[in-house]
Amino acid sequence: MQQHTWQFFRAGGVDQVSIRTGEDIAHIGELDQKLWVALACPTRGIEFDCATLDLIDQDKDGRIRAPELVAACQWAAAQVSDLEVLTSGSDALQLASLRTDTEDGMALHAEAERILRWAGREGEDGLTLAEVQNRLKALNAMPFNGDGLINPDTLPDAPLLSELVRRIMALYGESQGVDGKPGMGQAALDAYFADVRAIHAWHEQALAHDCVLTQRDAAMAAAQALNAVQDKIEDFFARTRLAAFDATALVPLRPSAEGYAALGQDLLSSRSDSIAALPLAPIVAGGALPLVQGLNPAWSEAMQKFHRHVVVPLLGADVQTLNAVQWQALQAQLAPCQAWLGEYPASALGDMSAAQAQKLLDGGAEAELQQLIARDTEEKQHNQYAVQLEKLIRFQRDLLKLLNNFVNFADFYRREGAAFQAGTLYLDGRSCELTVDVADVAAHAKLAGLAKVYLAYCECRREGKKRSIVAAFTAGDVDFLLVGRNGLFYDRDGHDWDATITRIIENPTSIGQAFAAPYKKFLRMIEEQVAKRAASQEASVTSSLSTQAHALVANPAAAPVLTPGLRKTDVGTVAAIGVALGSLSAVAVGIFGKFIELGPWIPIALLGIIMAISGPSMLIAWLKLRQRSLGPILDASGWAINGRMKINLRLGRSLSQTGKVPVQASRLLNDPYADPRMGLWGVGALVLAAGLMFLAWRLDWFDSWLPVAAQPAATAPAAAGGAPVPGTPIP
Incomplete structure (x- = not known):
């Protein structure tokens, strides 16, 4: 192949x-x-x-x-x-x-x-x-769209079927149709009628148990009534038997006066749990259980059902009390009924009578629904x-x-808009095309920092909506990129969003920017120190003046009187300052003299000083710029980047572009608001250049560049015989 x-x-x-x-x-x-x-x-x-x-x-x-x-x-x-x-x-x-x-x-x-x-x-x-x-x-x-579901809203001509479908969906769950609406599927339909058949079969097995009550409904009612009160009646007879065994147990087995007093502090109801916890009836040694009068009110309704469905059918309507022997007989007679009731199928249908189950099975609803699902499946x-x-x-x-x-x-790389590029951010006089949507800024920044790219995370807002992006600044200076600065973000659909920088990951954008970074940091440090010193001095002076003003107001007679001619300056201090300035001047003159002695090597020395200052910063920037990569930025956004997608200087300049005046545009250069001191800087630069030229001339740096005839005559002072020494200039 x-x-x-x-x-x-x-x-x-x-x-x-x-x-x-x-x-x-x-x-x-x-x-x-x-x-x-x-x-x-x-x-x-x-x-x-x-x-x-x-x-x-x-x-x-x-x-x-x-x-x-x-x-x-x-x-x-x-x-x-x-x-x-x-x-x-x-x-x-x-x-x-x-x-x-x-x-x-x-x-x-x-x-x-x-x-x-x-x-x-x-x-x-x-x-x-x-x-x-x-x-x-x-x-x-x-109505029949091929999703195999029945939507009850599409069955207007069959209200009974629609109601049944809604019931099945409510009990057995619904499925989402291709139209986006819920419907009943084949599985829910089969489960519903399977449970109906199981309940129907359970009703049919009622007579198979040896229950004393042959009628299905009577047997079920009796078993249910007995289950409701069986534990409570058993508790009553256990208390009476214990009291008959030992009379001293009779008082503790009854509710105490203190217990009733505690109950009296609460808002009572006949269905309160605290009342239901009391004995079913007053405890008497070997006594019988009253069935009509003298019962715990919390159990009155349940005992009425017990009397009606159990006692009356089995013992007769004239029985008003129940003794322990009768109670044991009733339990034995109804045990098969209870066993049959315990076999009721557990399902979402709950209680369903035999008539209801028979009606559902004989009504043909299942067959109709099966046909509707089959017809819908044909379109699938x-x-x-x-x-x-x-x-x-x-x-x-x-x-x-x-x-x-x-x-x-x-x-x-063809600059046609990659899938991961969210749009363009305009901020600080430039446009940034490498922008990526970010779901979690904190999590994204942990990995994206490995990209060695200057990143600015921005929160974008538009018409009540918010989104977070990260923009890569890959060219230009970063002196004015600060948290809180605002810009404008255009998404890929052309919609504009207000953008605010919320977080910055700093990295160099170019070697030129790294060259000037140490000097900018030094000047910024000097400005900060001067500002702090000035602020501290101002606070000190203000505090001193405030103290003196308060003292003068409080005691005018104690105001200081300045005596004419009184010297306030310490002579020793002045002398010390003079000595210090002299020492500094001597050091400066010595350094300058040594520097002048370098002669033609002065430019190299200047270059060496500059490289000593800017060299480390430029080296670090060069190393980081070589490592700039797109991979970590996208990896942090959920991509799995396989290659080292480098962002070199040329690509970086294309991704972050500064504003430029169009070539065909005309410009008026006379700025009415230009700073007039800018001319002083030009004059100063000319004076400095002239001074350097004069110094080079005095040091004969230009002699080697001049023709031989234009060079100064090479003579020397007379020797002992009066003849000049060759190569020695005439004084």
Whole structure:
């Protein structure tokens, strides 16, 4: 098997594959994934059609991985006869490009013709994405739309069925239909009627138990009434037996006066738990249980049901009390009824009578609902093929663009707007095109700092909405980029957002900026120290004046009197200051003298001083600029970047551009508000240049550049015989 031949281009410091043809798309799975720029990306937070990304995201986890993208390319390639249509970027599918030599291909072709007929374009070619979407929208709105669900709102002519469907949905859950509305599925319908049959069978087994009450309803009522009070009656007879055993236990077994006093402090009700905890009736040694009078009010209603459904059918209506022997007999007689009642099927239906279960089974509702679901399922195949057509048209339009933002970053390096670029930020006299949406600024900054890029996190606001972005400043100075500065952000749709810097990660933007950084920091430090010193001195003077003013107001007679001629200056202090200034002057003169002795090496010495100051900063900047990478910025946003996407100086200057006056524009240079002192700086520069020229002339630096005839005569003072020494200038 012949392998596909790939073409590569160099960008971002790595070799990236060029994807241009349909064959490239079809064979993308054969490309070594070590050569892919990215291996995964999120389906949200990037500038791409989310519906297309959701179709590729097979496991619906919000991320697209390399195998999912390969599967999408292979599926699209298998549906078309001409692979080049996958590079067209068009949202109109030509029916002639569909394969007809496979069963799925023929089905897609037939469905495309069906949609064209529905759109009134029978026999034409070029099925558009909008037509498929409109067909799906219309199909989804129909009662039978192929999702296998029954929507009760679409059954207006069958109110009983609609009510039953709503009941089943409420008890057994609902499913979301393709129309976005809830409906009942086959599973819920089967579960409902399975429970109905189980309850019906349970009712039919009532007579199979040896229950003394042969009537099903009477047996159920008796078992339920007995279950409700059985523990409480057993508690009563246990207390009476204990009191009969030992009379001293009678008082403790009864409620105490203190207990009733505590109850009297509360707001009582006949159904209060505190009252229900009391004995069922007054405790008497070996006494019987009253059934009508003298009962705990919290248990009065339950005991009435017990008397009506258990005592009267089994012992007679004239029985007003129940002794222990009768109680044991009743329990034995109703034990089979209780066992049958305990076998009631546990389901969401709760209590259901035999008549209700029989009516549901005999009414034919189940068969009708089964037919409706079967009819809806018949349309499922057409719906699936329509969905596949939408998928194919989306892949035809978007796959190539996605590959050029995933397998390679061709769109980014061609400056055509990559999928991860959120828009353009205008701030501090420049535009920043490398902007990325950020979900969590704190988490993003931890990893993005490794990119060695100057990053500014901004909060953007528009019409009550907020979003966070990070912008990369890759060129220009950063002296005025501060937290709190405002700018304007334009998203990819052209909408403008107010942007405010909330966090900054500092890194050099250029070697030139790093060269001036030490001097700017030094001047800034001097300014801060001078400002602090001035503020401190001002506070001291103000405090001193305030103290003297308060003292003068409080005691005018104690005001200091200045005597004319009185010396306030310490002579020793003046002398010490003079000595210090003299020493500093001597040191300065000595350094300057040594510096002058360097002669022609003075420029090199100046250059050495400058490099000693700016060299480390420039070296660090050079190292960081070589390491600038796009990878950590995108990794922090959920991408899995596989290559080292470097941002060199040339690319950085293109991503962050400063404002420039158009070439064809005319300029008026006479600024009426120009600072007049700017001329003094020019005069000072000229004086300094003239001084340096004069110094160079006095030191004969220019002699070697002059012709021999123009050089000064080389004579020397007379020797002992009166002859001048060659090479010695005449004084």
